[in-house]
Amino acid sequence: MDHAADAQRTDLMTITRFVLNEQSKYPESRGDFTILLSHIVLGCKFVCSAVNKAGLAKLIGLAGETNVQGEEQKKLDVLSNEVFIKALVSSGRTCILVSEEDEEPTYVEPSRRGRYSVVFDPLDGSSNIDCGVSIGTIFGIYLLKDSHEPNLEDVLQPGKNMVAAGYCLYGSSCTLVLSTGTGVNGFTLDPSLGEFILTHPDLKIPSKGKIYSVNEGNAKNWDGPTAKYVEKCKFPTDGSPPKSLRYVGSMVADVHRTLLYGGIFLYPGDKKSPNGKLRVLYEVFPMAFLIEEAGGQAFTGKIRALDLVPKKIHERSAIFLGSYDDVEEIKALYAAVEE
Numbered sequence: 001m002d003h004a005a006d007a008q009r010t011d012l013m014t015i016t017r018f019v020l021n022e023q024s025k026y027p028e029s030r031g032d033f034t035i036l037l038s039h040i041v042l043g044c045k046f047v048c049s050a051v052n053k054a055g056l057a058k059l060i061g062l063a064g065e066t067n068v069q070g071e072e073q074k075k076l077d078v079l080s081n082e083v084f085i086k087a088l089v090s091s092g093r094t095c096i097l098v099s100e101e102d103e104e105p106t107y108v109e110p111s112r113r114g115r116y117s118v119v120f121d122p123l124d125g126s127s128n129i130d131c132g133v134s135i136g137t138i139f140g141i142y143l144l145k146d147s148h149e150p151n152l153e154d155v156l157q158p159g160k161n162m163v164a165a166g167y168c169l170y171g172s173s174c175t176l177v178l179s180t181g182t183g184v185n186g187f188t189l190d191p192s193l194g195e196f197i198l199t200h201p202d203l204k205i206p207s208k209g210k211i212y213s214v215n216e217g218n219a220k221n222w223d224g225p226t227a228k229y230v231e232k233c234k235f236p237t238d239g240s241p242p243k244s245l246r247y248v249g250s251m252v253a254d255v256h257r258t259l260l261y262g263g264i265f266l267y268p269g270d271k272k273s274p275n276g277k278l279r280v281l282y283e284v285f286p287m288a289f290l291i292e293e294a295g296g297q298a299f300t301g302k303i304r305a306l307d308l309v310p311k312k313i314h315e316r317s318a319i320f321l322g323s324y325d326d327v328e329e330i331k332a333l334y335a336a337v338e339e
């Protein structure tokens with residue numbers, strides 16, 4: 001084994017070094033994004049360690065408050081939210097923060113303000129916290145185009161205007177997946193080094209998958225195209241084998257598997273919740289941005305998810321995302337009912 005040759009073939013790259021490389025592609029860049037990202041990374045490391053020791057540190061269970069979604073907040077929801085607000089404000093690079101856990105946006109005071117708006121779900125998959133199943137953090141980043149006073153319009157924008165998006169998965173290992181609009185890369189936290197190391201360079205989602213991921217418990221309320229699609233997954237009529245069902249119930253975990261293995265993740269609208277459950281700004285948009293960057297598709301049942309223009313910060317939307325060919329199939333079923 002020629003270790004020297006092998007060493008020259010594979011990079012030992014930290015996420016900071018990676019983003020610095022990216023930054024060098026933009027001579028006009030002042031390093032603001034690199035600083036912002038280093039604070040997001042710090043937040044992820046903090047939350048990762050809190051999640052790992054949740055049972056020991058009495059961080060399991062309810063916080064005793066209810067958030068704007070009407071959900072009972074978990075202690076880790078509240079802690080993660082505080083950690084990210086603090087990390088983002090202290091970066092000195094943000095102007096507006098939108099969190100799932102806060103009814104109103106946080107407008108950063110002028111003396112600590114920067115040009116980036118960050119929309120985020122501090123802890124995704126809250127129903128899985130207490131049983132130790134994979135959970136995560138999701139974030140999307142917009143850049144203020146000019147020096148106007150930041151306002152709600154700066155975040156109520158189509159997802160395609162984001163400059164970066166990512167998530168951090170707190171699972172058997174802690175993995176941060178990031179895109180700055182030029183491909184998708186995954187970094188694994190080495191707890192002994194406290195460093196996120198590049199382990200999944202240039203991720204590409206397979207064009208077709210063998211897995212479908214949906215909460216079938218809502219099946220009785222589904223519309224025609226969704227019911228037909230899931231039926232096709234289970235009872236294919238073209239001689240192909242049935243797809244396997246995988247559903248963790250944490251969007252980060254279900255999308256991470258979909259990104260690596262291919263297939264489709266869907267949280268459709270239904271008779272009970274016409275706009276589904278997932279929130280446009282800090283769940284649908286960042287995941288759609290990553291999936292498209294990796295060669296997949298993200299569809300709302302009507303349009304390309306990233307073309308949505310949200311009217312409210314906690315707006316929800318149906319979402320079908322994953323492998324290009326699989327999403328193409330469900331788009332055809334919805335197109336058929338439009339005719």
Ligand SMILES: O=P(O)(O)OC[C@H]1O[C@](O)(COP(=O)(O)O)[C@@H](O)[C@@H]1O
Nearest residue numbers: 121123124125126127215249250251
């Ligand atoms: O239990 P359901 O209805 O299947 O919903 C699961 C979905 O809800 C969520 O937990 C909502 O996110 P939060 O946990 O951040 O509120 C998603 O992660 C997941 O995909």
Ligand SMILES: [Mg+2]
Nearest residue numbers: 121124125283
């Ligand atoms: Mg969530």
Ligand SMILES: [Mg+2]
Nearest residue numbers: 100121123124
């Ligand atoms: Mg959440």
